[in-house]
Amino acid sequence: xxxxxxxxxxxxxxxxxxxxxxxxxxxxxxxxxxxxxxxxxxxxxxxxxxxxxxxxxxxxxxxxxxxxxxxxxxxxxxxxxxxxxxxxxxxxxxxxxxxxxxxxxxxxxxxxxxxxxxxxxxxxxxxxxxxxxxxxxxxxxxxxxxxxxxxxxxxxxxxxxxxxxxxxxxxxxxxxxxxxxxxxxxxxxxxxxxxxxxxxxxxxxxxxxxxxxxxxxxxxxxxxxxxxxxxxxxxxxxxxxxxxxxxxxxxxxxxxxxxxxxxxxxxxxxxxxxxxxxxxxxxxxxxxxxxxxx
Numbered sequence: 001x002x003x004x005x006x007x008x009x010x011x012x013x014x015x016x017x018x019x020x021x022x023x024x025x026x027x028x029x030x031x032x033x034x035x036x037x038x039x040x041x042x043x044x045x046x047x048x049x050x051x052x053x054x055x056x057x058x059x060x061x062x063x064x065x066x067x068x069x070x071x072x073x074x075x076x077x078x079x080x081x082x083x084x085x086x087x088x089x090x091x092x093x094x095x096x097x098x099x100x101x102x103x104x105x106x107x108x109x110x111x112x113x114x115x116x117x118x119x120x121x122x123x124x125x126x127x128x129x130x131x132x133x134x135x136x137x138x139x140x141x142x143x144x145x146x147x148x149x150x151x152x153x154x155x156x157x158x159x160x161x162x163x164x165x166x167x168x169x170x171x172x173x174x175x176x177x178x179x180x181x182x183x184x185x186x187x188x189x190x191x192x193x194x195x196x197x198x199x200x201x202x203x204x205x206x207x208x209x210x211x212x213x214x215x216x217x218x219x220x221x222x223x224x225x226x227x228x229x230x231x232x233x234x235x236x237x238x239x240x241x242x243x244x245x246x247x248x249x250x251x252x253x254x255x256x257x258x259x260x261x262x263x264x265x266x267x268x269x270x271x272x273x274x275x276x277x278x279x280x281x282x283x284x285x286x287x288x289x290x291x292x293x294x
Contacts, residue, residue, distance in 0.1 A: 048124050052150045053175055056127060057197065061235040066280045067259045069094035069129045069239065072118065073109050074263030080114070081121045083267055090272035091280070094127040096241070096261045097149070098206075101134040104158050105206050112147040119148025127151065129198075129259075131179060131241070133206045134158060138165040145172040153177030153200050156188045166192045179241070181205060182213035186223035193231055198259070199224050203242030212243055214251070221255045246278035 070092050075083040084095060097115050102108040119128060130149040134140055137154040138161070144152055152169045156162040156178060169176040177198030178189060182205060189196060201217045201224070217240055228235055239259035240252050249260055260279050269275035 049148070049150055049173060052125065052127050053173070055125075056150070056175060056237075061258075064237075064258060066253055066257075067094055067237075068092045068266065068276050068279050069096040069127075069259055069261050070266035071096045071098050071241075071261055071263035072114070072267075073098050075267045080117070084118055084122060086272055087266055087276075088122060088126055090266070091276040092266065093125075094129045094151075094259070095122065096263075097128060097130045098241075099130060099132050099134060099140075099144070100206070104135045104155070105133045112143040115144060115149055116147040129153070129177075129239075131177070131200060132158070133179075138168050141165065141168050141172060145174055149174055151175045151177055151198055153179050153198060155179045155181065155206070156184065157181070162188075163192050166195050170195050177239070179206075180220065180224075182216050186220055186227055189224065189227050190231075193227055193233055193236075196236060198237045198239055200239045200241050200261075201257075203240060203244065206242070212248075214248055218251060218255050221252075221257060225256060244279065246275075246282060249279045 068091065070087050072080065072084060072095055075087075087095065095118060097118070098109055099111065100107045100109040115128060115130060118126075122128075127150045128148055129151045130144050131153040132140055132144070133155060135158055137158050141152060152172075152174050153176070154162060154165050154169075159165055162178070166176045166178070175197040176192075176195055177200055178192065178196045179200040179202060180186065180188065181202050189199065201220055203212050203214060203217055221238060224238060225235060237259050238257045239261060240257045241261035244252065244260045244262040245265050252260065262275075262279055265279065266272055266275050
């Protein structure tokens with residue numbers, strides 16, 4: 001057994017022991033997971049979001065297939081509506097909105113107005129998958145809820161109280177996600193796993209680029225699944241973000257990833273339908289326009 005996986009199992013075992021000793025049982029954790037009815041009762045949740053949240057939450061983990069969530073940060077912003085519509089038309093059920101503030105990460109991207117525009121312009125069924133790479137994300141949650149986000153993901157390192165932020169997202173009517181950087185252990189999920197529907201595994205350090213940590217992600221996927229299984233929780237969506245290409249997609253799918261975030265791989269492809277198909281079930285190279293494909 002690999003040392004890293006062994007360490008995670010030890011941490012998980014200690015956590016479960018402390019739960020049993022304090023009377024905080026696995027059953028109690030399971031009850032903390034909000035039901036669709038609870039999510040739908042949030043005061044600002046419209047009918048469209050309720051339907052999308054319900055569809056995402058109720059999908060059978062063994063039958064939901066691979067979802068392509070292209071990062072709109074890689075689209076041509078002069079033609080954002082056209083580009084996003086083309087991606088959805090090519091088979092992308094989700095759109096990934098990577099929000100970067102220039103503080104938590106060195107780069108800046110865009111804010112809630114772009115998410116609001118996408119919500120207005122996209123089909124009702126399109127899921128807006130928002131990742132906040134920002135400091136103090138709990139202060140940003142309300143504006144992205146109002147803009148139309150369906151899933152809001154945060155980094156545990158971005159706030160000293162990430163469980164409180166996860167709770168804020170759930171209370172707003174959105175689904176919550178947690179993003180794990182290459183150096184972030186799967187054990188950070190333990191306090192919040194019952195409320196986290198999407199686990200995002202970063203192939204790169206956000207905002208920095210550089211080398212791809214493919215081997216680390218492939219090792220981390222079973223660690224995440226082990227956390228949920230040991231707590232008696234349903235399998236979460238596992239997303240991989242940071243330069244997913246048709247060349248690495250097969251190994252990620254085989255390891256258990258079911259959401260692939262590919263920016264330039266979709267938006268710069270001459271044939272977006274072929275690019276999406278290659279990510280979902282194929283492999284090999286797809287012809288792209290320009291440079292900078294992630």
